[in-house]
Amino acid sequence: MLSIRKLQHLLNHQRGQGMVEMALLMCFAVAVVVGVNWDSFKESMGIPYLRMAKRVGMNTSTTNPVDISAYATMPTSELRQIDNAERIAADKATMTALGEFLLTLNKSDIANLFPGTKESRWTGTDGSGKPGVALFDYCIENAGDNGEALKVKLRHNDAGYLSNQQAIQWLQGNYDKNTEPYKGNKSEIVSNRFFYSNDAIDPRPQAHLTKGEQSATLWAAFTFDSGGDVTSVKLSMSRSYQENGNSGAWKRTNCEGLTDVVVSK
Structure with a gap:
């Protein structure tokens, strides 16, 4: 003991x-x-x-x-x-650990990492209801049960998303802030998870929603000092569900224990 x-x-x-x-x-x-x-x-x-x-x-x-x-x-x-x-x-x-690395960034770094986004998105104050800028987005295609292979789809990264592969490197502790905008295939499939708790691995939609596409997203919201250096980062993981199939509106819920994880200087 x-x-x-x-x-x-x-x-x-x-x-x-x-x-x-x-x-x-x-x-x-x-x-x-x-x-x-x-x-x-x-x-x-x-x-x-x-x-x-x-x-x-x-x-x-x-x-x-x-x-x-x-x-x-x-x-x-x-x-x-x-x-x-x-x-x-x-x-x-x-x-x-990822938040500790993100504290080393400044506004110029973030502009390069998330091209096409506004500062209000970086700080989570753009009025969209999104908790910052999206670092990583994926969905569970197959849970790996019944002898089937585990399949995780790395979702298409639209404007504002970091490169999936760059995010994976960060999650594995290989920190490098030099990256190119995402140009990958929307259907890119990998055979491993990146988070392990219940809400992050559950492939099912919420009970009150019609089955549709679902995903888990890691978000970051930054604060800056007068010189533009990051002073804190708030990280959150959420699950999103597309109501009524692929044509419906997206609904978002927080992942248990993984919301508003704040790391500061």
Whole structure:
């Protein structure tokens, strides 16, 4: 079990760090209260947590982490057997690590990454009801159950979307702000997921909507200082459904635990 002495050492080591680090330490405090083993805690969070912990200078070398990459390809029915709270935590850690990278951008970078968009879209204040600019958009074509292959369709990126492949690189921790506008095929299919919690993997439309096209979208809304540098980024994941088939209006709901994840300087 994580001892009070170890927690105190971590707190002393991290003194003066930002809110992201403090959030991690709060997790450790919870681990102490509920008696969670430190090694098991790291295993449940997996690679995204460890990447974020490493980014803020935290020692995570007490054991080798469990590789949760299997979550990306296992059938949905098997993935759902893993506690959803653990999968939400892994997704949120990935989003937070991405947010730490996005803090290094400025308005010029964002204009290059999202050509054709206005600053009001970057800040989520354009009146469209969308929570910022879309980083990544996909839908589950096949859940991978009953012996069938998992299929995830990377949706067509209209103006305002980052390149799908660039977004994937970011989600995997390979950060590079140099990219070209999206020119890919609307029907591009991949055989792995990028998020693992229930709302992010569910291919079904809402019960009150006629079955139609559905997707999951990762959004970012930025704030800037007077020099144009990003000072905070709010990340949200939502599910969207096209009512009454492909000709209907789009409806949007928030993904549990993955809304308004704020990372700031």
